[in-house]
Amino acid sequence: MSAPTKxxxxxxxxxxxxxxxxxxxxxxxxxxxxxxxxxxxxxxxxPHPLPATEDAQRGxxxxxxxxxxxxxxxxxxxxxxxxxxxxxxxxxxxELGALGMKIDTKYGGLGLTQVYYNKALALAxxxxxxxxxLLSAHQSIGVPQPLKLFGTQEQKDTFLPRLAxxxxxxxxxxxxDVGSDPARLATIAVPDGDDYILDGVKLWTTNGVVxxxxxxxxxxxxxxxxxxxxxxxxxxxxxxxxxxxxRNAFMGLRGLENGVTRFHQVRVPAANRIGPExxxxxxxxxxxxxxxxxLPAMCAGAGKWCLKIAREWTSVREQWGKPVAHHEAVGAxxxxxxxxxxxxxxxxxxxSQMADENRNDxxxxxxxxxxxxxxxxxxxxxxxVQIRGGRGFETADSLAARGERAVPAEQxxxxxxxxxxxxxxxxxxxxLIAREAVDAxxxxxxxxxDPDKSLGDKARAxxxxxxxxxxxLPKLVAGPGQLPRSYAEFHPxxxxxxxxxxxxxxxxxxxxxxxxxxxxSRWQGRMETKQGFLGRIxxxxxxLFAMSASCVxxxxxxxxxDHGREAYQLADAFCRQSRIRVEELxxxxxxxxxxxxxxxxxxxxxxxxxxxxxxxxxxxxxxxWIADATPGPSRRENVHRPIR
Numbered sequence: 001m002s003a004p005t006k007x008x009x010x011x012x013x014x015x016x017x018x019x020x021x022x023x024x025x026x027x028x029x030x031x032x033x034x035x036x037x038x039x040x041x042x043x044x045x046x047p048h049p050l051p052a053t054e055d056a057q058r059g060x061x062x063x064x065x066x067x068x069x070x071x072x073x074x075x076x077x078x079x080x081x082x083x084x085x086x087x088x089x090x091x092x093x094x095e096l097g098a099l100g101m102k103i104d105t106k107y108g109g110l111g112l113t114q115v116y117y118n119k120a121l122a123l124a125x126x127x128x129x130x131x132x133x134l135l136s137a138h139q140s141i142g143v144p145q146p147l148k149l150f151g152t153q154e155q156k157d158t159f160l161p162r163l164a165x166x167x168x169x170x171x172x173x174x175x176x177d178v179g180s181d182p183a184r185l186a187t188i189a190v191p192d193g194d195d196y197i198l199d200g201v202k203l204w205t206t207n208g209v210v211x212x213x214x215x216x217x218x219x220x221x222x223x224x225x226x227x228x229x230x231x232x233x234x235x236x237x238x239x240x241x242x243x244x245x246x247r248n249a250f251m252g253l254r255g256l257e258n259g260v261t262r263f264h265q266v267r268v269p270a271a272n273r274i275g276p277e278x279x280x281x282x283x284x285x286x287x288x289x290x291x292x293x294x295l296p297a298m299c300a301g302a303g304k305w306c307l308k309i310a311r312e313w314t315s316v317r318e319q320w321g322k323p324v325a326h327h328e329a330v331g332a333x334x335x336x337x338x339x340x341x342x343x344x345x346x347x348x349x350x351x352s353q354m355a356d357e358n359r360n361d362x363x364x365x366x367x368x369x370x371x372x373x374x375x376x377x378x379x380x381x382x383x384x385v386q387i388r389g390g391r392g393f394e395t396a397d398s399l400a401a402r403g404e405r406a407v408p409a410e411q412x413x414x415x416x417x418x419x420x421x422x423x424x425x426x427x428x429x430x431x432l433i434a435r436e437a438v439d440a441x442x443x444x445x446x447x448x449x450d451p452d453k454s455l456g457d458k459a460r461a462x463x464x465x466x467x468x469x470x471x472x473l474p475k476l477v478a479g480p481g482q483l484p485r486s487y488a489e490f491h492p493x494x495x496x497x498x499x500x501x502x503x504x505x506x507x508x509x510x511x512x513x514x515x516x517x518x519x520x521s522r523w524q525g526r527m528e529t530k531q532g533f534l535g536r537i538x539x540x541x542x543x544l545f546a547m548s549a550s551c552v553x554x555x556x557x558x559x560x561x562d563h564g565r566e567a568y569q570l571a572d573a574f575c576r577q578s579r580i581r582v583e584e585l586x587x588x589x590x591x592x593x594x595x596x597x598x599x600x601x602x603x604x605x606x607x608x609x610x611x612x613x614x615x616x617x618x619x620x621x622x623x624x625w626i627a628d629a630t631p632g633p634s635r636r637e638n639v640h641r642p643i644r
Contacts, residue, residue, distance in 0.1 A: 027361065042502065042552075055112075130256050180428045188218055198265075242266055371429040532592060
């Protein structure tokens with residue numbers, strides 16, 4: 001059998017592969033999609049949806065058990081020191097049913113809703129981020145979720161009972177030379193009778209070191225009777241020819257069981273293929289639509305812990321005659337942490353409940369939650385380290401050794417950093433969300449800017465676009481945000497005025513849509529290269545979504561009599577802080593250094609500024625930038641460590 005060759009893919013071909021995998025249709029309404037189009041559909045999120053009583057009761061019962069387990073059986077400091085979750089802890093999580101939180105009860109799972117699954121991840125992640133990552137990788141992107149969405153009944157009956165109680169799963173897509181550009185995927189699955197023969201190397205396989213079942217993305221060659229394309233498979237990790245060649249170590253998440261996995265002539269039954277050939281990327285992207293909500297869940301949990309430590313520390317630490325919280329420079333940081341934590345939980349709960357109800361298409365909402373949660377949690381942790389001063393930079397063990405409270409603030413900063421990269425980096429999330437945000441424009445005007453289209457196609461597209469914009473653009477001129485009494489129910493007597501913030505969101509949404517239209521008119525086919533502009537468009541949308549979610553959550557808490565006044569205060573503070581960021585982003589849409597930055601980058605790559613690098617020593621070695629991933633038998637020890 002010939003060795004697989006690395007695909008040579010042009011930029012256009014890579015984009016076509018990604019576009020083909022993207023879910024094309026919008027069969028259900030989307031609050032965020034409408035927001036980017038300048039339509040503030042408050043009715044899609046207000047009144048705030050709530051879980052069914054039975055779902056809430058089942059979820060709360062499990063949370064109580066999980067809390068007791070985490071408080072009595074989990075030693076986060078030990079996991080950090082040993083860089084490993086003890087087998088006894090993982091066994092305890094299995095017995096608790098934590099591996100099956102999202103798996104239906106008929107397969108032995110707990111059948112929790114997305115809302116309570118995320119609450120559980122936030123709780124477990126606060127005890128140890130490594131545990132949160134293990135549970136999330138297993139259920140959010142591992143084997144259970146794609147099987148739930150795309151698996152056959154036989155596959156569900158075979159694998160889900162194992163995954164609910166005993167077997168850990170991992171998701172294998174990334175390769176040493178393939179990250180967010182899956183068109184270059186080199187792992188190959190060659191049909192052989194009723195089987196496929198798998199060859200290749202996968203990198204950063206979270207849970208891969210201890211996993212029992214893997215979902216693997218591999219390229220099937222086109223041949224007679226085989227459509228081919230990137231395809232998903234369930235693979236037994238004990239199969240002959242699989243070697244976990246390395247357990248990777250990182251700046252944070254030290255207990256993460258993440259490795260490098262090599263496949264050499266691994267035989268996989270065709271019955272283990274998920275969906276048809278060529279549907280692997282679509283399966284991966286669809287899985288991530290809700291799977292991405294696991295990261296903002298743990299980010300919201302991190303914010304809660306940051307707030308607790310900030311409150312306790314700044315009330316006892318005195319400088320110049322009063323607690324440091326009463327000094328404005330520190331107090332502003334505490335306010336930012338409190339308001340942002342409220343907003344992150346609002347975004348998370350709203351998106352999760354919308355996912356449970358399945359009335360709306362939440363692909364953009366989930367992506368925004370991941371993007372916004374990971375960025376803001378990192379900022380909150382950084383501010384906590386600053387508030388703690390030297391103690392924030394000191395490790396928890398060192399603090400304890402000299403007699404002070406062991407607060408792992410620096411560890412949190414290290415642990416959270418990966419969330420800006422995990423499951424789609426911030427830069428990739430900007431592009432992914434931007435593609436969805438401009439979908440309506442491309443649907444009507446895409447042929448105009450497509451260089452491969454004929455003049456006739458472009459003329460027809462032009463006529464279609466003219467009709468669309470003639471109807472759409474006038475609606476962006478005025479709206480409820482200009483009427484002083486709009487959204488009056490969000491200004492109840494004795495509470496902060498949130499109606500003003502919702503009016504701002506409505507006005508800003510229209511301005512955002514106008515800005516996008518102006519940019520498309522100006523740059524046309526070059527729009528996709530304006531990544532700085534697109535990133536700011538998405539960041540504005542994320543802030544507007546967070547403001548909307550915060551106001552709706554505050555009103556929910558007010559009407560249920562649960563800290564309503566305080567919730568309104570926090571929502572008001574967050575919205576005021578957010579509006580400042582939004583105005584800055586709007587300004588930077590057109591006033592920025594993007595063109596100059598491109599000039600400097602060309603100079604850097606051309607060696608124009610190498611003189612600036614003089615005077616330092618390069619502490620890295622002379623190894624290759626990307627490890628060799630040539631297919632073939634492994635020459636390294638297998639460090640696979642199943643937990644039984």
